[in-house]
Amino acid sequence: MHSQHFYTLTASCPDQVGIIAKVSGFIAQHGGWILESSYHADALTGRYFMRIEIKADSLPFLLAEFRERFGSAVAEPLQMTWRITDSAVKKRVVILVSKQEHCLYDLLARWQAKEMDIEIPCVISNHDTFRGFVEWHGIPFHHVPVKADRKEAAYAEIQRIFDEVRGDCMVLARYMQILPPALCEANPGRIINIHHSFLPSFAGAKPYHQAYARGVKLIGATCHYVTSELDAGPIIEQDVIRIDHSDNPEDMVRYGKDIEKTVLARGLRYHLEDRVLVHGNKTVVFR
């Protein structure tokens, strides 16, 4: 990590001879200084992935012109799926929360410390619990109740707010509602969830109780992109913590919070720094 102004190019394309040469050749030809670069060839599918950070002021043109030139000279011939982002443009992260505070406090502490250099245009919750806490930070708070008989309207309202504030991603920071497939599909790769188990074990409700019943010796948390299939989207990050026979489900809930917030923060950071490339139902994460 560094504090310079830079562009981040991420791309994938069918593997062939000379990809790095073409991409880095284009950059070098315009004087571009590469700060960090990562490459991955997926041998089984023959697909190639990359992520390159270029010092912004080393290039003789702005991002719009880069996009145009790189697109025609490199990306099109290589049949690339690609994007380039600007470190000076902060990502806009909308946080969804219910009644548990650990992930919300954790994310706001990181935002406050500028450890995560993002904008939080608003927090949305199905409860009014954290209004005061959120507003004290100067962040707008929206209470959108999700009643059984008007769920559709509630999720339409969430999408409306997200669009209105021009959100880049939605973070489900222990948001205890299951998003409807339509909402998931309308925002592919933009909704990040933290599930309180080491998936694929214990998907669905009450994972710590499931873990207790099975007698596992470690419990975990999983940060993943939300898709229309519950707890089955591409995994970004996971971690575990040791427990033993003396821990009941309530203890697990308590221990679990510590990895939930850490795993969510790590996964979200990878996403925000454009380190995650989705590949089918899996991810390439250039840490």
Place this chain on the structure above:
Amino acid sequence: MHSQHFYTLTASCPDQVGIIAKVSGFIAQHGGWILESSYHADALTGRYFMRIEIKADSLPFLLAEFRERFGSAVAEPLQMTWRITDSAVKKRVVILVSKQEHCLYDLLARWQAKEMDIEIPCVISNHDTFRGFVEWHGIPFHHVPVKADRKEAAYAEIQRIFDEVRGDCMVLARYMQILPPALCEANPGRIINIHHSFLPSFAGAKPYHQAYARGVKLIGATCHYVTSELDAGPIIEQDVIRIDHSDNPEDMVRYGKDIEKTVLARGLRYHLEDRVLVHGNKTVVFR
């Protein structure tokens, strides 16, 4: 851990007031010196568990008399399930192996170093691959092929050898055969397996390939007692190791070996030191 001669008492009983007082009172009354003791009350089932190490020469009688006196004075009134073992009597561990060497080498190195103070009366394998290696250590080797058309006879032969050498436990050190239910049921709590996944995820065949397909970020291993239900017995120990998108199933197999052998050795040690009490389909492990 210590190198003294001691007895290990393990017991469980319905929870009530005064259990520790009765047990430790009995021991103290006879001058017994407690080296280590652990207790666990399972609040949900109301069952109480304990493990106590007593210095052998602090007691005025031998184990047979301890059994008789403790049985009538303490264990019966408390409706205990209990046993007491003698650290001077080495456990007899029969190792079953196929063609992978990592767990076998690891166990023999620990045996050689007296890190595990056990007897290995023999090694049994469905292949002849490791005969020379095992015999070089002075340990008898039995080649018991498991052909599709005579599996029953093969498993009868394994049970016969196990009985003949008076084995205390069987260790499936990456033994690539599924034991028949009858064999499992005939040796409850005496067969220990190492499964190459973080159960309950990826039970059954080719767990690393399953893990690769799902895109998990950690892979694991699970040491458990074998029951007639495949990969579903009480878990003794588990651990995980981090992988990433660049690791294919073959890499996972390689990394996995490192946790398989460590987790097996830890779980086996807990078992051999009478630190594991089975409780339904779960374990209490007094580490």
Place this chain on the structure above:
Amino acid sequence: MHSQHFYTLTASCPDQVGIIAKVSGFIAQHGGWILESSYHADALTGRYFMRIEIKADSLPFLLAEFRERFGSAVAEPLQMTWRITDSAVKKRVVILVSKQEHCLYDLLARWQAKEMDIEIPCVISNHDTFRGFVEWHGIPFHHVPVKADRKEAAYAEIQRIFDEVRGDCMVLARYMQILPPALCEANPGRIINIHHSFLPSFAGAKPYHQAYARGVKLIGATCHYVTSELDAGPIIEQDVIRIDHSDNPEDMVRYGKDIEKTVLARGLRYHLEDRVLVHGNKTVVFR
């Protein structure tokens, strides 16, 4: 963990035959129900340690009477150092902080969620930075500047506030000042610090820069009791996190925060639950 009303007895004494019998016998004789108990014999020093949780309403008398009876009947004959606390009496934790928010946010989130069942009578800081945040939680905030020429007065003021609010322990939640020996010695076993290295490596200033210079592959954090010798007090808890060559000191600072807050919270919890017994310059931690 459980939510019952209980007393916690912690004690240490010279090891001898019958300690558990005498202690548990006393408890059982009065109908005391033991919820959890842990014992440790330190073979090298011949000292015995224990921690016992007793259900409050199972005893026929209150804590004052317990203290009197247990003292004369058990503790004195065994030459015990001991104490007993009441789970219904919340510990009073005074937090000291400077300008970094991660530990403060983390502790307040746990307090807010009642995950740590404590009172926070006040927060003290050498900067005014977090006044608003702390006061929003309804917690008094004291700004006590520590100027080079009036340090003595500042620390006297801190002690005065701590006494006035009847604090049970002081938590240095990344408080960036070195407490004077007099303050440390006046509060033995009551001041808890989080040091941002895996002690004894990298004691003193800028541990992450020291770690970077040495090229270690893991960085750590240490929660310890403060003594008059800098970063040398009894260690309560430690943990580490993996880094690599691409991480500069600023990255380490960022990663480090995640273990600092987790390790501090774990260590503090052990302390608050009377799970930590100091033994010379080391600790027995009955987790």
Place this chain on the structure above:
Amino acid sequence: MHSQHFYTLTASCPDQVGIIAKVSGFIAQHGGWILESSYHADALTGRYFMRIEIKADSLPFLLAEFRERFGSAVAEPLQMTWRITDSAVKKRVVILVSKQEHCLYDLLARWQAKEMDIEIPCVISNHDTFRGFVEWHGIPFHHVPVKADRKEAAYAEIQRIFDEVRGDCMVLARYMQILPPALCEANPGRIINIHHSFLPSFAGAKPYHQAYARGVKLIGATCHYVTSELDAGPIIEQDVIRIDHSDNPEDMVRYGKDIEKTVLARGLRYHLEDRVLVHGNKTVVFR
């Protein structure tokens, strides 16, 4: 990892615009297929590091010609320190051992399983303990006693054997002797040691006893290149394992073995796969 025939290019040079373009351009121009590539810019020293795997049969010439062409066209203009190795040429690893078996068994199991695709031309020991075990594997064993009064001759003999078998690296697999500075300096970056502590804590003798005395809650192991300064060479890999107050130094020795062998194997693998570039007294490890 993959099983193809490939070349591994490792290089470092002063950082400037266009390094990747020049290197990958040269490779692409000759049809070279890049299997894996990693880059690192050290911002503080302005030095650039890289490691590139090229499919052997994608190039129109052999390694000798690659060396000549790449040297004049790319490496010299960029002032590179560089080398290229051939995956078909197995590295020759000489193992030095004393009386502890865990690392030796572990390395031979990996060699046996072809998990480490190396040649072991011989094992050298200051004791005759493992002669039979090593020779059973078909590997020559040299007993070179290190007596106080003829150490110089002993180390000269070790160097002679190493040269005679054309060793690529020496692995001190818990070799309990301190190599003289002359031997270290004669083989820079070619001698790998496993130290049984988390360096820089507890360098020198009896690190587990030092750890016990300090009361740390984790113990570790460090794999590093040997230099003339004891336990102070560039660190390749480290890891830790949790202990608690009930573990005495003998327990730590036992637990420690599990991380020692794992950390040594990982560090050695990185070295053998040319993933380690030494940078002053630190390493860049392209895992």
